[in-house]
Amino acid sequence: MKKAVFLMEPFSCPSCVKKIEGALSRAKGVQQVKVLFHSSKVRVEFDESVVEANELQELIVKLGYPVLNQKVS
Amino acid sequence: MNAKQTVRITSLSAMLLGIAIILHFAGLHDARQITLIAATIIAGTPIAIKAWKAIRMKAFSIELLVTIAVIGALFIGEYVESAAVTFLFLFGALLEIRTMEKTRSSLKALVDLAPLEASVLRDGKLTTIAVDDVEIGDRVIVRSGEQVPVDGPIVSGNASLNEAAITGESVPASKSLDDQVFSGTLVDNGYIEIIAERVGDDTAFARIIELVEEAQEAKSKTQKFLERFANIYTPSIVILSIIVYIFTRNIEMTLTFLVIACPGALVISAPVSIVAGIGNGARHGVLIKGGDVMEQLAKIDTVVFDKTGTLTKGRPEVTDIHSFGIDKEDLLRLTAEAELMSEHHLGQTIVREAKKRLIHLKHQAQDAQVMKGNGLLAEVDGQQLAAGNRKLMISQGIAISPTIEEYASKREKAGNTAVFISIGGEIAGIISIADQIRPEAAAALAKLRRNGIKQMIMLTGDNVHTARLVGEQLGLDSVYAELLPEDKVAAVQKLKAAGHRVAMAGDGINDAPAIATADIGLAMGKGGTDISMETADIVLMADRLDQFAHAYALSKATVNNMKQNTFFAVGTVVLLLIGVLLGKVFLASGMLIHEASVLLVILNAIRLIRYTSDKVSNRNVSEVKVNESAAPQ
Known part of the structure; x- marks a missing residue:
């Protein structure tokens, strides 16, 4: 189990949160998603044997939200 | 995009x-x-x-x-x-x-304080590496003007450190050998070498940031209500616009309805206030864990304090040295030399005081003999010294004159422990030791009362005499002494049952059950090392009661700000709807009003960032001055 933190551009509306949370939690291998609206971060706990952090990042970008930085621990 | x-x-x-x-x-x-x-x-x-x-x-x-x-x-x-x-x-x-x-700028200002690089001594070579690459056990070097990159004890050197990132206190603290320093703090002046104990995301600083981030996301009841409302509101506007079209066949009005359906100001009205409020708290050294806590705190009318470590410093100090026929410094030096090996906390307090005054302890005590519960006897610098209580003096056949006795009991009544010291069979002086009340306590309590706290109570495990004294000095409403942790819980429960909204402030270890029982639990979290950081609702990072007073005033200001915003946002929506129905508001003007209302709500919340709770008293002062100058006419 790994934890990835994506630093995003500032979110403008709370509906973005639902969009990102919904899409990520449907993705395979994702255990937990938390979108920090005020600190513009997305925290994801995922199973590294099923999915890679880069794939998750791609998914977020596809939704229309550029990722500025990625940190996996 | x-x-x-x-x-x-x-x-x-x-x-x-x-x-x-x-x-x-x-x-x-x-x-x-x-x-x-x-x-x-x-x-x-x-x-x-x-x-x-x-x-x-x-x-x-x-x-x-x-x-x-x-x-x-x-x-x-x-x-x-x-x-x-x-x-x-x-x-x-x-x-x-x-x-x-x-x-969000308050939090961002904190995050920006995060250190990036560290100078590490590995295999005798000094290298600069990224903070994330520092490992536990590394020897880290920090010079003047540099940031401490990890948590750990000082193993060499000394420095004055600005610990604002951790405690909100910007007056530099001087630290030397064995003192703990924290990541994110700044070496103002000096040179230190530290051993990395906690690195990366485990440092107190990283945990504070994470807690504040989570606090800002934690939704308050008002916030949850508004979001539910917005969820119903948006679709119902769509249905309404269809109804409007069916009845009026007016496409313009229908389209306008769609545009103003965005409940922007309404949805952000509560969260922006809370985020700004929590950010303000974090900058002033108070960690408020979420919007719910903020709303609860504003409703508190009763505060329960623990004594030791909360109202008092929790660490005995020498409050007075009284000597008879000998220099005070000499008396302190001789006593400290005798107590150097002592394990008793009063003895250690005397030694610490001597070190604090930079007195060089050069003599080794001879034939030191501990009289358990009473004091000790030793030969220092060729003189026979006894330090302890009355019993020790009497057992050694040393006479205590009425004047000395009078002084000693006066000190004891003021809440001190009087340590008698005799040299060569004669009383040479008395050193008073007390766990002092925090210097800011009285002002902080007065401020709490001014801002609406009706009742202040102290619960302590200490003896009745000391407890009553602290209670009198601080003007507390009631004092309960000699309590066990479960008694404290019962007392808090009783207050809650009587309909009071109770905040409990303690040092977080033996008070943990009572802190958990209260409506709002406050913990002293010096340096963020305690588990209290996780359990309490509010953490005072620098252990200062005035931070609590600020937090209380801040919570009231935040809740007020939130109410203003909600009221304004709802009002705007109502006006827009009326305007649309009367045909006065069309697409562009509807959007303009909508965007303007969102901006006004945010701007109102921004006021909270600069909020200082002292402003009220300052204004009072200036008002008084105005009155004075007007009076002579």
Whole structure:
């Protein structure tokens, strides 16, 4: 189990949160998603044997939200 | 689409709007219409793309409503409206992001204090590496003007450190051998070498940031209610607009309904206030864990304090040295030399005081003999010394004169422990030791009372005599002494049952059950090392009671701010709806009012960032001054 933190551009509306949370939690291998609206971060706990952090990042970008930085621990 | 592109598109659309105005006055009608359509398409495309992306994710977005309205406006030939709405929507979103950033600036200021690099001594070589690469056990070197990159004890050198990042206190603290230093603090002056104990995300600083981030996300009851309301509100506006169309057959009015359906100001009215409030607290050294805590804190009317470590410093100190026929410093030096090996906390306090006064302890005590519970005997510098209580003096056959006895009992009544010292069979002096009341306690308690706390109570495990004394000095309403931890819980429960809203402040270890029982639990979290950081609702980072007083005033200001915002947002929606129904508000003006209300709500919240609870008393002072100057007439 790994934890990835994506630093995003500032979110403008709370509906973005639902969009990102919904899409990520449907993705395979994702255990937990938390979108920090005020600190513009997305925290994801995922199973590294099923999915890679880069794939998750791609998914977020596809939704229309550029990722500025990625940190996996 | 990123922020830069948005800026470019928005300014392009603004330019086209300007050209359209010129063309309008030039009487070039066709050219004007084409320019307006171009402006609509340029600004409308990114909105439509966002709307489409949301639909694919099965989300109902504001962009979708705007897109439908704009297409409708183009369809009925209202090009001015369509161009204006798309421009205002993009421009408003830009301004929102910019101003919203401001409400988060307190936290950002904290995050920006995070250290990036560390100088590490490995294999005898000094290398500069990224903070994330420092490992536990590394020897880290920090010089003047540099940031401490990890948590750990000082193993060499000394320095004065600005610990504002951790405690909110910007007066530098001086630290030397064995003192703990924290990541994010700044070496003001000096040179230290530390051993890395906690690195990366485990440092106190990283945990504080994480806790504040989570606190800002934690939703308050008001916030949850508003979100539920918005969820019902948006779809019902859509249904309403369909109904409006069926009855009036008025496309313009229907489209306007769609545009103002975005409940922007309403949804952000509560969170922006809370985020700004929590940010303000964090900068002043108070960690408030979420909007719910903020709302609860504002309702508190009773505060329960633990004594030791909360109202008092929790660490005995020498309060007075009284000597008879010997220099005070000499008396302290001799006693400290005798007590150097002592394990008794009063003895250690005396040694610490001597070290604090930079007295060099050069002599070794001979034949030291501990008289358990009474004191000790030793030979220092060729003189026979006894230090302890009355019993020790009597057992050694040393006479205590009435004047000395009078002084000693006076000190004891003031809450001190009097340590008698005799040299060569004669009383040479008395050293008073006490766990002192925190210097800021009285002012902080007065401020709490001024801001609306009705009852202040102290619960302590200490003896009745000391407890009563502290209670009297601080003007507490009641004092309960000699309590066990479970008695404290019972006392808090009793207060809650009597209908009071109770906050409990303690040092977080033996008070943990009572802290958990209270409506709001406060813990002293010096340096963020305790588990208390996780269990309490509010953590005072620098252990200062005035931070609590600030937090209480801040919570009231935050809740007020939130109420103003909610009231304003609801009012705007009502006015817009009425305006639409009366046919006074159309697409562009509806969007303008909407965006303006969002901005006003954010700007109102920004006021909280600069909020200082002292302002009230300052204003009182200046008012008094005005009165004085006016009086002589």
